[in-house]
Amino acid sequence: MVDTPADTLCEQQALSATFPPQFLEFLQSNHINPNIYTMHKKLPRYVRIVQYAQRTSEEIQKLRLEVEADAGCRVSKVPGVPGFLEISDQSVSMSQINASACGDIVGMDVSSAIAALALSVSPGDNVLDLCCAPGAKLLFLAELLDASGACESKRGSVTGVDIAAHRVATCCKQIAKHAGHSRGHVRVFIEDGTTFSTLAPRDRWWDPNAVAAAAAVVANADGEAENSGRKPKSRRKKVVEPGKPWFASRPLSNWYSNSGTELYDRVLVDAECTHDGSLSHVQKYERWGLEKLETQVIGDNRPTSVPVLQSKLLENGWRLLKVGGTLVYSTCSLSRYQNEYVVAGFLSRHGEDEACVEKINVLDDIQCKGSITADDGSVAGGIVASSIWMPQTDVEWSEQGLSDKRSLFERMHNAARLDPMMSNTSGMFIARMHKLKHSPQQPLEDEIVPLVALPLSARVHAHAHN
Ligand SMILES: C[S@@+](CC[C@H](N)C(=O)[O-])C[C@H]1O[C@@H](n2cnc3c(N)ncnc32)[C@H](O)[C@@H]1O
Structure with missing residues (x-):
C-alpha cells in the first residue's frame, strides 16, 4: 500500500503529539529527522x-x-x-x-549485521567486542569466525566486554542458548571498555577434542556460569564477577591461566549511544511509557556525556588493535555528535600514517545485489546506505567552524550511515578503520573528546529539564 502525502502528514502530526517535547528537542538539536519514526x-x-x-x-x-x-x-x-x-x-x-x-x-536487524560484517572476520582472528551485551553481534561474529574455519585452523577467539552486569547475564544466556559449536571460541568480561586491557588469547589455544566439554558450560538465568558435573561442587558455580571472564568454553579457560601476549586482529566498538536510530528501541517506549524516553535516552545529560564515553571506547579499542588490524566503530544513533564528530576527533589524534577509514566492502556487495526478491518474483525493497554528514558548501564549513577541519571529514568519507528514511533498515552509523602503525604516544585522558560538543544552548536545555 502506498502512503499519500496526507497520510504522511497525519503520521508526522501524530508523532509530534506523542513524543515528549524534550525528546523532540533532543532530535532537533542533534539534527535528527523525527520522521524516521514513521518508518x-x-x-x-x-x-x-x-x-x-x-x-x-x-x-x-x-x-x-x-x-x-x-x-x-x-x-x-x-x-x-x-x-x-x-x-x-x-x-x-x-x-x-x-x-x-x-x-x-x-x-x-540487517543494520547490525552490516556493522559486524564490516569487520571482515578472517580465519584465526582474535576478535574483541568492546560493548558486547546483550550479544547480538557477538554471537554473529562467533558464527562468522566458526564458519571461516576456526575449527580446522585451531585458532581464533571472540572476547566480549560490557560494563553492565545484568546485560552480560543476558549475553551469557544467549551464548548458552544459541552459540552451539561456535561457543568454543567465546569469553565475556564485565569490565569498563574504556580501560579494559586483557590481551587476546594466545595463538593455537583451541583443542577440537574439548568442544564437547565446552558444550557442558551453561549460563543460568542470573548470569552465573556453571560447569556441569565434572568439577567438585565447591568449584562448580562461578558468578560472573567484574574483572573475571565468563568462559563459554573450557579450552579457552585453560588458556587463561597463561597470560595473553597478543593484541586483537579485529575490534568492534559498537558504542553506547542514545539509540535514537533504533526504531524498535524507540517503539518499545510506546509500551513502557513515552515519558521514560526522557529519563532513559536523554536523561543525566546523556546527549553530552555519551560522545565523550564513545571517544574513550574508540581510543581504547584502537590501543588494543594490532597493526594491520581492523576496527569498526558503530552506533545506532543518527546524531552527528555521536558519529562524525567522534570519528573526526579520533582522526585528529591519529594521523594519516596511523589510521585510515576504509571502504565498507560488504555494503557495496549488498547494494549491488539490489532488491530483495521473493520466490514469486515480487520485489520487496533493497538496502541503501547514505554518505556521512558533512557541510556541503564553503559557507556551511565556515558556519560550522570547521573550515580548517575539512581534511578530517574527507578522511572519513568511506564511513556510512543507514538512514531509515531510505535504507530499508533501522538506523546505524558505521566507520571501518585500518591501523597502519601504533601511535607514538597515547593521548592524555582529557584529550580524548569528540571534535565538536553539543552546542551549549542545547546542553543547558537538556540539563534544565532533568
Ligand atoms: C549498543 S549496546 C551494544 C549492543 C551489542 N553490541 C549487541 O549487538 O547486542 C551498548 C552497550 O555498551 C555498554 N556500555 C556502556 N558503557 C560501557 C563501558 N564504559 N564499557 C563497556 N561497555 C559499556 C552498555 O551496557 C550496552 O550494553
Missing part, C-alpha cells in the same frame, strides 16, 4: 538463521517456508547478507513463529 511500521522485520553455515540449502529453504507459514506473509532471503531473512510485515510477532521458540532464528 517503523513500513520496514520489514529481519531475522538471523542460527548456525547458518552448518545448514544445507534444502534445510534453509525448508526453514524459510516454515517461517513464512507461521508469519502469514512473504519471507525472503536478504541478498548479500547470508543467513538473514526478511519478514515483510513488521507487525509479525516472534512469538508466533515456531522456529524462534526452537532457537533456529533470532531477531536481528
Whole structure:
C-alpha cells in the first residue's frame, strides 16, 4: 500500500503529539529527522538463521517456508547478507513463529549485521567486542569466525566486554542458548571498555577434542556460569564477577591461566549511544511509557556525556588493535555528535600514517545485489546506505567552524550511515578503520573528546529539564 502525502502528514502530526517535547528537542538539536519514526511500521522485520553455515540449502529453504507459514506473509532471503531473512510485515510477532521458540532464528536487524560484517572476520582472528551485551553481534561474529574455519585452523577467539552486569547475564544466556559449536571460541568480561586491557588469547589455544566439554558450560538465568558435573561442587558455580571472564568454553579457560601476549586482529566498538536510530528501541517506549524516553535516552545529560564515553571506547579499542588490524566503530544513533564528530576527533589524534577509514566492502556487495526478491518474483525493497554528514558548501564549513577541519571529514568519507528514511533498515552509523602503525604516544585522558560538543544552548536545555 502506498502512503499519500496526507497520510504522511497525519503520521508526522501524530508523532509530534506523542513524543515528549524534550525528546523532540533532543532530535532537533542533534539534527535528527523525527520522521524516521514513521518508518517503523513500513520496514520489514529481519531475522538471523542460527548456525547458518552448518545448514544445507534444502534445510534453509525448508526453514524459510516454515517461517513464512507461521508469519502469514512473504519471507525472503536478504541478498548479500547470508543467513538473514526478511519478514515483510513488521507487525509479525516472534512469538508466533515456531522456529524462534526452537532457537533456529533470532531477531536481528540487517543494520547490525552490516556493522559486524564490516569487520571482515578472517580465519584465526582474535576478535574483541568492546560493548558486547546483550550479544547480538557477538554471537554473529562467533558464527562468522566458526564458519571461516576456526575449527580446522585451531585458532581464533571472540572476547566480549560490557560494563553492565545484568546485560552480560543476558549475553551469557544467549551464548548458552544459541552459540552451539561456535561457543568454543567465546569469553565475556564485565569490565569498563574504556580501560579494559586483557590481551587476546594466545595463538593455537583451541583443542577440537574439548568442544564437547565446552558444550557442558551453561549460563543460568542470573548470569552465573556453571560447569556441569565434572568439577567438585565447591568449584562448580562461578558468578560472573567484574574483572573475571565468563568462559563459554573450557579450552579457552585453560588458556587463561597463561597470560595473553597478543593484541586483537579485529575490534568492534559498537558504542553506547542514545539509540535514537533504533526504531524498535524507540517503539518499545510506546509500551513502557513515552515519558521514560526522557529519563532513559536523554536523561543525566546523556546527549553530552555519551560522545565523550564513545571517544574513550574508540581510543581504547584502537590501543588494543594490532597493526594491520581492523576496527569498526558503530552506533545506532543518527546524531552527528555521536558519529562524525567522534570519528573526526579520533582522526585528529591519529594521523594519516596511523589510521585510515576504509571502504565498507560488504555494503557495496549488498547494494549491488539490489532488491530483495521473493520466490514469486515480487520485489520487496533493497538496502541503501547514505554518505556521512558533512557541510556541503564553503559557507556551511565556515558556519560550522570547521573550515580548517575539512581534511578530517574527507578522511572519513568511506564511513556510512543507514538512514531509515531510505535504507530499508533501522538506523546505524558505521566507520571501518585500518591501523597502519601504533601511535607514538597515547593521548592524555582529557584529550580524548569528540571534535565538536553539543552546542551549549542545547546542553543547558537538556540539563534544565532533568
Ligand atoms: C549498543 S549496546 C551494544 C549492543 C551489542 N553490541 C549487541 O549487538 O547486542 C551498548 C552497550 O555498551 C555498554 N556500555 C556502556 N558503557 C560501557 C563501558 N564504559 N564499557 C563497556 N561497555 C559499556 C552498555 O551496557 C550496552 O550494553
